[in-house]
Amino acid sequence: MRDLGGKVAVITGGASGVGRAIAAKLAGEGAQVVIADVDAESIDKTRTELEERGLAVDGMEVDVSRGESVNALAERVFERYGNVHLLFNNAGVGIKEAKRRIWTLPEKDWQWTYAVNVLGVANGVRAFVPTMLERGEEGHVINTSSANGGIASLPTTPVYASSKAAVTSLTEVLHFQFLLEGAKLRAHLLFPGPHLVNTNILNSDRVRPDAFRIEGQAPATYVDMKALAESAGIAFKLTQPEEVAEMAIEGIRNDRFWILSTEGNSDARLQTRTESILARANPEPTK
Ligand SMILES: NC(=O)c1ccc[n+]([C@@H]2O[C@H](COP(=O)([O-])OP(=O)(O)OC[C@H]3O[C@@H](n4cnc5c(N)ncnc54)[C@H](O)[C@@H]3O)[C@@H](O)[C@H]2O)c1
Numbered sequence: 001m002r003d004l005g006g007k008v009a010v011i012t013g014g015a016s017g018v019g020r021a022i023a024a025k026l027a028g029e030g031a032q033v034v035i036a037d038v039d040a041e042s043i044d045k046t047r048t049e050l051e052e053r054g055l056a057v058d059g060m061e062v063d064v065s066r067g068e069s070v071n072a073l074a075e076r077v078f079e080r081y082g083n084v085h086l087l088f089n090n091a092g093v094g095i096k097e098a099k100r101r102i103w104t105l106p107e108k109d110w111q112w113t114y115a116v117n118v119l120g121v122a123n124g125v126r127a128f129v130p131t132m133l134e135r136g137e138e139g140h141v142i143n144t145s146s147a148n149g150g151i152a153s154l155p156t157t158p159v160y161a162s163s164k165a166a167v168t169s170l171t172e173v174l175h176f177q178f179l180l181e182g183a184k185l186r187a188h189l190l191f192p193g194p195h196l197v198n199t200n201i202l203n204s205d206r207v208r209p210d211a212f213r214i215e216g217q218a219p220a221t222y223v224d225m226k227a228l229a230e231s232a233g234i235a236f237k238l239t240q241p242e243e244v245a246e247m248a249i250e251g252i253r254n255d256r257f258w259i260l261s262t263e264g265n266s267d268a269r270l271q272t273r274t275e276s277i278l279a280r281a282n283p284e285p286t287k
Helices: 017-028 040-052 067-081 107-135 158-181 201-207 225-232 241-253 266-278
Strands: 008-012 032-037 058-061 086-089 139-144 185-191 258-260
Touching (some): 008 017, 008 107, 017 032, 017 040, 017 241, 032 040, 032 067, 040 058, 058 067, 067 107, 107 139, 139 158, 158 185
Parallel strands (some): 032 058, 185 258
């Protein structure tokens, strides 16, 4: 799909970070954009900010972890716009797990992360794809994975990495099935990067529903990625969300399944992992 003008795009997690940058980019290309997010305040803020830049976007509340909430979103979108051409299953969360051992992490951290990062993507596919197929127009489903887990797992983030491995796997299957169906839909895997992207992901706790909160544990304190990067010195590079949005749109335009930067260390990690599997050699933890 080369001309995005007039196309209908739905972006989950569209009120912040990568999703917001994609929304701005698409609105600038003349697409009709719906930002769908669990955080109503951020939706309003984002819409106002984009409007000030002359970019009009629609906003709808959704909790991607709940199937009925995503079904209700799809119903509203199809009713208002008739079809969806670009579905970004992008909403995702990260917990405070850096360097924690896999056997010490509480069940609620697993439940919440998997509910948003994995079921959220499945719920998006289940709610939107049948009608997109029925309409018979060209369309794209872009699922946001992460090089961490989606390509090779870092040894430091067990829950997040394993949730993103699931996103990669289910999107590969979706891609195969679109081809087997002879559908006009294409699936894509977006890997934000090449470096840690300057977003609110380290502050996900702000949108953790009470049902997934751990009794007696206060919400995680605010982390500013830029300050974190600066305190870590030059070795800690940050990618801006706008760079990821550029890469995403370029990938869709050129029908790339793997929307993954060639910069950074993903290729080296993938190669090491693949070689270890092919050689039946035990892997070493990556740094
Ligand atoms: N930031 C990075 O370095 C990085 C790297 C690789 C992958 N990613 C992935 O990129 C995607 C976007 O994250 P980001 O970095 O822009 O973070 P972000 O926190 O800035 O944006 C995520 C958005 O998702 C929304 N969200 C959270 N739970 C939701 C739910 N249940 N229903 C609907 N919306 C919900 C949040 O309110 C927020 O607006 C995620 O899937 C993330 O895992 C990020």
